[in-house]
Structures are given as C-alpha cells and as structure tokens.
Amino acid sequence: xxxxxxxxxxxxxxxxxxxxxxxxxxxxxxxxxxxxxxxxxxxxxxxxxxxxxxxxxxxxxxxxxxxxxxxxxxxxxxxxxxxxxxxxxxxxxxxxxxxxxxxxxxxxxxxxxxxxxxxxxxxxxxxxxxxxxxxxxxxxxxxxxxxxxxxxxxxxxxxxxxxxxxxxxxxxxxxxxxxxxxxxxxxxxxxxxxxxxxxxxxxxxxxxxxxxxxxxxxxxxxxxxxxxxxxxxxxxxxxxxxxxxxxxxxxxxxxxxx
Amino acid sequence: xxxxxxxxxxxxxxxxxxxxxxxxxxxxxxxxxxxxxxxxxxxxxxxxxxxxxxxxxxxxxxxxxxx
Numbered sequence: 598x599x600x601x602x603x604x605x606x607x608x609x610x611x612x613x614x615x616x617x618x619x620x621x622x623x624x625x626x627x628x629x630x631x632x633x634x635x636x637x638x639x640x641x642x643x644x645x646x647x648x649x650x651x652x653x654x655x656x657x658x659x660x661x662x663x664x665x666x667x668x669x670x671x672x673x674x675x676x677x678x679x680x681x682x683x684x685x686x687x688x689x690x691x692x693x694x695x696x697x698x699x700x701x702x703x704x705x706x707x708x709x710x711x712x713x714x715x716x717x718x719x720x721x722x723x724x725x726x727x728x729x730x731x732x733x734x735x736x737x738x739x740x741x742x743x744x745x746x747x748x749x750x751x752x753x754x755x756x757x758x759x760x761x762x763x764x765x766x767x768x769x770x771x772x773x774x775x776x777x778x779x780x781x782x783x784x785x786x787x788x789x790x791x792x793x794x795x796x797x798x799x800x801x802x803x804x805x806x807x808x809x810x811x812x813x814x815x816x817x818x819x820x821x822x823x824x825x826x827x828x829x830x831x832x833x834x835x836x837x838x839x840x841x842x843x844x845x846x847x848x849x850x851x852x853x854x855x
Numbered sequence: 856x857x858x859x860x861x862x863x864x865x866x867x868x869x870x871x872x873x874x875x876x877x878x879x880x881x882x883x884x885x886x887x888x889x890x891x892x893x894x895x896x897x898x899x900x901x902x903x904x905x906x907x908x909x910x911x912x913x914x915x916x917x918x919x920x921x922x
Contacts, residue, residue, distance in 0.1 A: 670886065675871070677882050681907070682873040685914050694919050801882075802903045809886045810893030811900040823904070830908065834915060 604758055607749060611762035614745045617817050618738040619770035621800065625734030627774055628793040632683075633727030640722050641731030649739040665740065670808025672733045677801025679730065684794030684831055690787050692838035730797075737804070742767065795831060799823040875917060881910040 622642075630638035656662075689695035719725040742763050750759030803813065803820055813819035872879045885906035892899035 809889035
C-alpha cells in the first residue's frame with residue numbers, strides 16, 4: 598500500500614517535472630520550425646536526442662555530474678541574444694520602421710533572398726540557425742529530464758519507473774506539439790516572429806540568470822510571468838514607436854516556407 | 856584562404872552578434888553583473904529583466920535614429 602502510493606507519487610512528480618521540461622523543448626522546436634525551417638528544426642532535435650543518447654550511454658548515472666549551470670549560462674546567453682534580435686526586428690516591422698511597404702508584393706522576393714542570405718546551409722542542414730536553436734533547446738531540456746529521472750528515481754530506488762514517467766510526459770507533449778504544428782503555419786509570419794522573439798527572450802532570460810547564479814521566485818513558474826511581461830513591454834514599444842504614424846500591418850499574409 | 860577565414864568569421868559574427876552589437880554586449884554585461892550579485896546576499900533574478908527594459912528601447916532607438 599505504502600509502496601504503491603510511493604510509486605504513484607514518484608510517477609506523478611517525475612511526469613509533471615518532465616512535462617514542464619518537454620513543453621520548454623517543444624516550444625523552442627516549434628518556434629524554430631515555424632519561423633525558420635521545419636527540416637532544420639527536426640534535424641536539430643534529432644541531433645540533440647542522438648547526442649543525449651550517447652551522453653547517457655557513455656556516462657550512465659555519472660551524467661548528473663555534468664555542470665548544468667554552465668550549460669544554462671551559455672544556452673541562455675545565446676537564446677537571449679537571438680531573442681532580442683528577433684524581437685527588435687519584429688517591433689521595428691510592427692511599428693512601420695522596417696520593410697512595411699508592399700510586403701505582399703515583395704514577399705516572394707524576400708523569401709528568395711532570405712533563403713540564400715539569412716538561411717545559411719551547412720552540410721545537409723538547410724538552415725543552420727534553425728538547427729542550432731532546436732538542438733540547444735532539446736539538448737538542455739533533455740539533460741534536465743535525465744537529471745530528474747536519475748535524482749527522483751535514485752532517491753526512491755526506482756529509476757525504471759521514473760524513466761517510464763519521463764517517457765510518457767515527453768511522448769504526450771511531443772504529440773501535442775505535432776498537433777499544433779499545422780494550425781501554427783496559418784498564423785501570419787511577422788506575428789509568429791514577434792511571438793518567437795518573445796519566447797526566446799523569456800527562455801534566454803530565465804536560463805541565463807539561472808546559469809549566472811540567480812534563483813527565480815517560483816522556479817519554473819517564473820516563466821509564466823516573464824513571457825506575458827515581455828510581450829506587454831514589446832507591445833508598449835510598438836505603440837511608442839508608431840507615435841503619430843499610420844498603424845503598420847504586422848502580418849505578412851503568405852505562408853511561411855516549410 | 857584569407858577570404859575563407861574572413862567569410863567564416865563574418866558568418867559567426869552575423870550569427871551571434873547580429874544587427875546590433877549593443878545587444879550582445881549588454882547581455883554579456885548583464886550576465887556578468889547577475890553572477891556578481893548572486894555572490895552576495897542580494898537576490899539577483901531581477902537584474903536581467905531590468906536590463907531588457909533598458910537594452911531593447913536603446914537598440915530600437917539606435918535603429919530608428921539611423922533611418
């Protein structure tokens with residue numbers, strides 16, 4: 598009875614903790630795939646899972662000795678820089694200070710230019726930027742899932758059950774991510790880039806600060822405050838930059854290249 | 856060889872630094888300050904959000920001023 602209740606508690610705790618990490622990883626992959634290139638984002642995710650498998654196979658339980666704080670610092674710093682760049686461009690577009698004229702007319706040209714200039718092909722990866730975004734997010738969150746399984750499971754002497762709970766959480770969240778993929782493609786491109794900029798900035802701020810030694814009030818729940826706060830601030834900046842100008846269209850109506 | 860190296864360096868500069876070097880420099884400075892503050896008894900989590908509130912408008916102002 599006691600053992601059964603303990604097993605359920607372990608399962609639920611690991612499931613919920615891993616679901617949070619999986620949602621974070623899925624958000625990054627969806628962002629990279631929707632706003633950049635699905636193939637590159639999927640390659641980044643597959644690459645990260647492969648690296649994760651090699652790390653776990655090679656290190657086993659010693660994987661918990663990897664300096665997660667240093668990894669969070671580096672990944673957080675890069676995500677924060679990327680996110681702020683995206684957000685800056687999205688705010689400039691939304692406020693009419695960047696490429697707001699004839700967006701529909703020149704959209705095809707912009708896509709062609711973007712395909713050759715901003716999407717840098719490296720080897721078999723069509724878009725290196727999308728690949729690395731996805732890779733870093735999945736690797737970091739994947740390592741956190743492994744840590745959760747080893748620490749929770751190790752404490753209760755039931756790593757197997759913890760691994761099953763983690764697997765269930767990851768599969769469930771990944772399935773939800775696949776389900777929302779198609780609806781996401783119908784969202785206007787510039788709106789998506791605005792949202793992606795907000796998400797990358799929020800995750801970058803969260804991980805970067807944690808990696809630098811800060812402790813967020815409420816732990817992971819701080820993201821639920823950070824994301825709307827950054828979104829609200831970005832919208833205020835759009836309104837401030839618009840000033841007396843005619844409101845600019847945020848949306849580009851043609852679908853993003855997949 | 857020199858051209859390739861320059862192209863390689865330009866790719867990584869564009870990849871990491873992007874359009875405005877102030878953002879990258881600000882993020883590095885903010886993380887360093889967060890680390891320094893985390894070594895004291897004062898909470899350090901608020902520093903990066905405060906940095907965003909200053910850095911993003913500054914970068915936008917630099918961008919709109921150039922146009």
